[in-house]
Amino acid sequence: MADVHIGAHKDKRLIDLEKEAFYESIDICVRKKVDFIIIAGDFFDEPMPKLEIVKNVILKLRELQEKSNIPVYVLYGSHDYIRGGTSIVDLLDAAGLIVKISDYKNIKEDNQGKKILNIIQDDKTGTKLVGISARKNGAEKEYFEKLNVEYLEKQDGFKIFVFHSGIQEFLEHAPFAKECVPIEWFPKGFNYYAGGHIHQNKEEYNMKSKGYENIIIPGPLFIGWGQRDYKDVSNGEKRGFYIVSCEENKVMENGIEFIKTNKLQGKYIPFDVTRKNSIQANDEIIEEINNLEVEDDTLITVEISGELSSGKTSNIDIFQIHKLLAEKGTIDPKIIRNDLTTKEYQKIQVTNEDKTKIEEELLEKNIINVKSKYEMLKEEKGVNLANELLKLLKTQSKKEGVIESALTLFGISESNKE
Numbered sequence: 001m002a003d004v005h006i007g008a009h010k011d012k013r014l015i016d017l018e019k020e021a022f023y024e025s026i027d028i029c030v031r032k033k034v035d036f037i038i039i040a041g042d043f044f045d046e047p048m049p050k051l052e053i054v055k056n057v058i059l060k061l062r063e064l065q066e067k068s069n070i071p072v073y074v075l076y077g078s079h080d081y082i083r084g085g086t087s088i089v090d091l092l093d094a095a096g097l098i099v100k101i102s103d104y105k106n107i108k109e110d111n112q113g114k115k116i117l118n119i120i121q122d123d124k125t126g127t128k129l130v131g132i133s134a135r136k137n138g139a140e141k142e143y144f145e146k147l148n149v150e151y152l153e154k155q156d157g158f159k160i161f162v163f164h165s166g167i168q169e170f171l172e173h174a175p176f177a178k179e180c181v182p183i184e185w186f187p188k189g190f191n192y193y194a195g196g197h198i199h200q201n202k203e204e205y206n207m208k209s210k211g212y213e214n215i216i217i218p219g220p221l222f223i224g225w226g227q228r229d230y231k232d233v234s235n236g237e238k239r240g241f242y243i244v245s246c247e248e249n250k251v252m253e254n255g256i257e258f259i260k261t262n263k264l265q266g267k268y269i270p271f272d273v274t275r276k277n278s279i280q281a282n283d284e285i286i287e288e289i290n291n292l293e294v295e296d297d298t299l300i301t302v303e304i305s306g307e308l309s310s311g312k313t314s315n316i317d318i319f320q321i322h323k324l325l326a327e328k329g330t331i332d333p334k335i336i337r338n339d340l341t342t343k344e345y346q347k348i349q350v351t352n353e354d355k356t357k358i359e360e361e362l363l364e365k366n367i368i369n370v371k372s373k374y375e376m377l378k379e380e381k382g383v384n385l386a387n388e389l390l391k392l393l394k395t396q397s398k399k400e401g402v403i404e405s406a407l408t409l410f411g412i413s414e415s416n417k418e
Contacts, residue, residue, distance in 0.1 A: 001221050001241035002040035002196030007049035008225035011332035019056055021222040021261045025241055026060055030068045032243055035125050040196035041077025041134050041164030045225055047087035061097040072098045076133030077164045101162050102133040114148035131162030138179025152187035158249045164196040199224045214251050218242050230334040234266035234301035266299045278311025289324045296329035305339035313340050
């Protein structure tokens with residue numbers, strides 16, 4: 001499995017369903033009597049998630065260990081990774097609840113400066129597991145490029161290569177294609193390639209002539225975390241993990257089985273506002289949402305796109321749309337308007353996949369659309385100020401603390417704060 005992203009959601013129903021999906025997947029593995037479990041990156045949504053969430057994972061991993069003794073091998077994903085620090089994955093590894101497949105601190109170099117990866121051998125099956133952990137913004141590419149593939153290709157026995165990176169040949173037109181790795185940098189001759197990071201289900205069996213077979217990317221176990229994930233699940237895209245059957249050092253024919261875990265009902269509602277003014281578009285969307293009939297606990301994603309003939313994009317009342325959907329009992333409704341624009345507005349494209357970097361990139365690019373008489377809100381000053389305000393909102397726990405800090409940031413005196 002991959003991209004479990006535990007801790008990604010704030011809605012109580014999604015938190016419970018996320019936990020249920022993870023617990024169920026472990027229970028299925030126990031019933032199927034698997035030899036071991038691989039989590040190919042982004043086990044958690046952030047390096048140090050809330051302790052309550054971690055506690056639930058620890059309880060399930062401890063139950064797995066005590067009752068079934070099934071080892072869990074985990075690779076760092078881009079969300080698990082923290083530069084120079086310790087993440088929850090490290091703590092679970094230190095506690096003996098999981099085994100890390102790769103650790104940048106332990107990667108050695110040969111005389112030519114090529115990277116030699118540490119190989120882990122499963123005690124029960126003798127399977128050899130090796131891989132390259134992800135880093136932020138595809139920074140693991142340098143390790144792939146300098147990888148000593150000959151050393152890995154010479155290893156005998158059943159071999160699994162685990163990765164959490166996009167493959168160029170699969171994602172040439174993706175927004176983050178520049179962060180992807182060419183397949184030729186992977187070691188050849190492995191029996192199975194267990195991938196993550198790309199939040200789509202992909203099975204690639206047609207590269208055997210190039211030395212690669214069974215390249216499998218399960219996609220997220222539950223939803224994932226971004227707008228695209230919500231849209232995909234609302235559209236009915238499957239979520240789950242794979243159970244792979246092997247014998248005599250080979251993956252069996254028809255031995256790769258996808259296990260669906262997501263029980264969410266979803267509904268995707270697109271609105272194209274092209275050639276409509278903002279008031280007309282807003283009225284039509286509100287009317288359709290009012291007339292919408294959905295069952296409780298349905299995941300709904302509304303996508304508003306197109307170029308308005310006149311008016312501001314802000315005239316489309318996103319908060320009202322969200323409120324109406326929430327009143328109908330939908331789960332954490334999402335409204336996407338990345339492709340909504342006007343003739344006057346310059347469209348902003350995001351090329352990053354890291355949450356903090358997305359915020360910074362949006363602020364930097366959107367400043368061209370900010371019209372203000374105040375110098376502190378313009379150009380680079382405005383971007384820096386917005387970034388600082390975002391940091392305050394994330395770190396200050398009380399409203400008063402945010403206000404006082406913001407006053408200082410703006411240079412406003414206490415007597416003049418009103």
